[in-house]
Amino acid sequence: MGSVVLEEVTKRFGDTVAVDDLSLEVRDEEFLVLVGPSGCGKSTALRMIAGLDDPTDGVVRIDGRIVNHVEPKDRDVAMVFQDYALYPHMTVRRNVEFPLRTRSMDRDERQRVVTEAAETLGLGEFLDRKPAQLSGGQRQRVALARAIVRRPEAFLMDEPLSNLDAKLRVATRTELVELQRRLGTTVVYVTHDQVEAMTMGSRIAILNEGALEQIGPPPEIYRRPASVFVARFIGSPPMNTAAGPVRGEPGALRVVLPGGEIALTPHDSRTVAGSGCSEIVVGIRPEHVTVNDAKDGATADGAAGDASGIPASVLSVEALGYERHVICRLDDGTTMIARISTDGPEPPAHSAVRLGFDTARLHFFDPATTRRIDG
């Protein structure tokens, strides 16, 4: 029960391809997050599941049944929008009760269901207020309560937390995931916020220009991004990437970057050699870059380093209290960011440094396809 499947779904608005040949399975009782930059087709994908937009091509299934020609109200999904869409003239109770009014449910039963949903979401004391008398977070919960009472096969949520302030958003994030576990329903959750995606999704699907880049559990996406796009979209600060030609023997390759070379591990050398690429895109997460003294190679936090690495100049340092982001520039203008601890002195802006790379943690991509090269 409750699976949602898109099969080769395309949606065009005139010349705009909003969703491009998208195939996706949301498993029953799964919390799947659809994430991607503004305009990548997330809302359109969700609206096609809800029945608010018709696919130009392809098939939508809910719980195994093809629903392309099923009216939104008969699809047994509940959609929660960013702006909640509450009825301003109705009390909280009436808002939550609203979807039940069209069903043949007697008054007592309706009251019971509404009270239960209100208790679940901590809205018991607000039942007689109007939406205008509630905070943003409380309104959000009313919208959720209204979705819950329908006991749908699936919840479809389009950026439901984006109107909340940062603190409330974090709290509501946890509540939503907890609620989904308790109810055991399928959720398709749209956001452009990678932190929301990483923390809420049992799997996340990353869209780029209407097409699926990658789908998988968050840790896997972080460890093995399938493309340059995913590598740079997930992670903050984003993964550093630089392109360069490959030199050396198949078992001992080097990548030539502006100002220096990186020696690959024997395993990576074989992987890259196997791809046949003579030029590759190298990716390295900021936490795997060290900032070393330009002369003796000591790291910024005082540990002894080595004098190899790539010369760079420090553009600026963002001190976040718990860590520092050192934004550097290579000889050719490529930006590289290192994420380092707050121990030791801060590398001064405009100083010359050498960047060290944890070569066991490199990622490789084919510059022609931008897809990951894997061994």
Ligand SMILES: Nc1ncnc2c1ncn2[C@@H]1O[C@H](COP(=O)(O)OP(=O)(O)OP(=O)(O)O)[C@@H](O)[C@H]1O
């Ligand atoms: N009704 C419409 N008519 C024409 N173009 C549309 C329509 N709805 C969406 N689009 C276009 O389709 C593309 C995808 O839009 P969509 O709303 O799905 O993006 P999104 O990923 O939800 O973005 P955001 O994060 O900004 O909400 C965009 O280029 C948008 O301009």
Ligand SMILES: [Mg+2]
């Ligand atoms: Mg949208």
